[in-house]
Amino acid sequence: MTVNDDSFTNWKNREEIAESMIPIIGKLHRERDVTVLLHSRSLVNKSVVSILKTHRFARQIAGEELSVTETLPFLKALTELDLGPSQIDIGMLAATYKADDRGLTVEAFTAEAVAGATGANKIERGEGRDVVLYGFGRIGRLVARLLIEKSGSGTGLRLRAIVVRGGGDQDIVKRASLLRRDSIHGQFQGTITVDEANSTINANGNAIKVIYANDPSEVDYTAYGIKNAILIDNTGKWRDREGLSGHLRPGIDKVVLTAPGKGDVPNIVHGVNHDTLKPDERILSCASCTTNAIVPPLKAMDDEFGVERGHVETVHSFTNDQNLLDNYHKSERRGRSAPLNMVITETGAASAVAKALPDLKARITGSSIRVPVPDVSIAILNLQLKRDTNREEVLDYLRDVSLTSPLRRQIDFITAPDAVSSDFIGSRHASIVDAGALKVEGDNAILYLWYDNEFGYSCQVIRVVQHVSGVEYPTYPAPAV
Structure with missing residues (x-):
């Protein structure tokens, strides 16, 4: 048998395994309100190829591809448990099991890792x-x-x-x-x-x-x-x-x-300050797409390195607020043709940081340029830190944040050297760190953060709505704090 034959046979075997996962994932979702994730990416309603691609993506975070042969045993173990509504990351289960040296079976380890969603601990499903x-x-x-x-x-x-x-x-x-x-x-x-x-x-x-x-x-x-x-x-x-x-x-x-809300309306960025909402608050804002893109990585950087001050420049796709061709607009530049020009405009994202991160004392400024693409933007976050660091330390830290921290649903991480804006259409994260573009020198770090300003933001909105409605189900294994 040739190398090509071996490779093809391996692919067909993995296809068969991924196909066997689909009905298990679907049944858990329909009957128990359990969403199966793989490194924060939902596998619900995904095709065979999509499941395999999601497993392959793990190599950009963990350094090696995750095989369906590794995750299937954990998925099967979930079906044997008395699970309540929850989100369960089988990628994290596989990774933490590999690092565990107690010699537990997959079944025992899984039962322990998701114990908060089983038996007497599980959330009872309500009426919706x-x-x-x-x-x-x-x-x-x-x-x-x-x-x-x-x-x-x-x-x-x-x-x-x-x-x-x-x-x-x-x-x-x-x-x-x-x-x-x-x-x-x-x-x-x-x-x-x-x-x-x-x-x-x-x-x-x-x-x-x-x-x-x-x-x-x-x-x-x-x-x-x-x-x-x-x-x-x-x-x-x-x-x-x-x-x-x-x-x-x-x-x-x-x-x-x-x-963005005005006055005393709370501006909420899920993952950062959603837990500050009072139960009796009846009116709230999900801030802007750009605020959601910059606040999670800004918080992560401040937590680890401290931030003295910063500037964010957003290169933003055009929106329906702009004109297709030159025409009257209450804003001077936004009246010029959106598909034909780069348009300098204002952004309130920098000032909105203070509402979402009141403990951040650093002064953050911002500006924006609208460009002729219909979706996906990039925020360039230029930070002066409170201590010197280097590129490798920042990359390792942000990779870990995207994988294991409470911000893993907000911050994604990509190492692809040829990534461009259209690659991030449909991303469910608030922002994606471009590892190849990161620049660090002493106490200065410049982060390039992609974000789907339509879909990624909509996902953040849904997370806030789930939280205030009481149907934001816990994720297992629990992220590192």
Whole structure:
């Protein structure tokens, strides 16, 4: 047998193993609300090839490819446990088991590592929490996709309605079409049908009522059977407490803004300050996509090296706020053609750092340039540290943060020397450290942080909503503190 034959046979064997994992992962998700992860990447609803690629990605973090032959025993061990709702990272199980020298069986080690999600310790599944989307633009539709994807057994978050202004004939058909197909993020994973008579979009079994209103005061959500719901405002029209309070109508319990909040509205970056939210807080913001991209790595760097001061320059994809061709705009430069120009503009991300990281005393400044790409941006974070370091130390530290720390869902890490912006479309992390671009000299470090300003940010929004709704399930093995 030739080397090529050996390689092909090995690939087919791994395909067969990955294929056997799919029904196990699906059953755990549907019946027990267990999300199986691999180094913080969900394996739910993934194809055979996608599962194999996710295993291969581990080499960029841990230095070597992770084989499905290593993770399958842990996945099988999970099926024998009395698991409650949780997120279980079989990549971390395999890595920690390899480092454990007690001689435990895979079954015993797994039972110990996920003990907080089993038996008397497990979370009991509730009835779920209603969610309403106010606005159905770029972020609104991606948040809708994520809510539908995560509906699981139906006992978590339930997208019940979207609120939009009427748009004329076949409005609901056109909105369903925009949910079904996206020029950047591709096809919706599932089926979508429209019931025009009842003003309903049915997506993967989720009946979503389309409510037409020009103002929050026009809607009584209880008339649609919606109760105790979390409303996600994707319009950005109201950003202070007074304006957002207009959403607190019958049937709505909390309001989450997908834009930077003003005044005393808490700006929350999941993974950094979400645990500071008071249970009785009814209005909050998820800050901006750029704030979510820079705050987690900024916190990580401050924790380890200390930060004296910093500057962030964002090279940001253009957005719907800009004009396709030169035309009137209330902002001087944003009126110029977005697909034809680099456009200098302002960013509030630097000033928003203080809200998310009040203990950070360093002064952070920022500026932004919009460039002719439709999605994925990069933040260049230039930091003066409180101590000297070197490139190897910073790389090792950030790699470890992305793998084992509480920020592992926010910070990703890539070593690919040829990575470009389109490679990060669909990333679920708030930011991705580009190892090859990192520069360190003495007490100065310059981090290059990619981020999908649409999808990665939408994932952060969902994490905040899960937290405030009480369906943010714990992750096992627990990350290092």
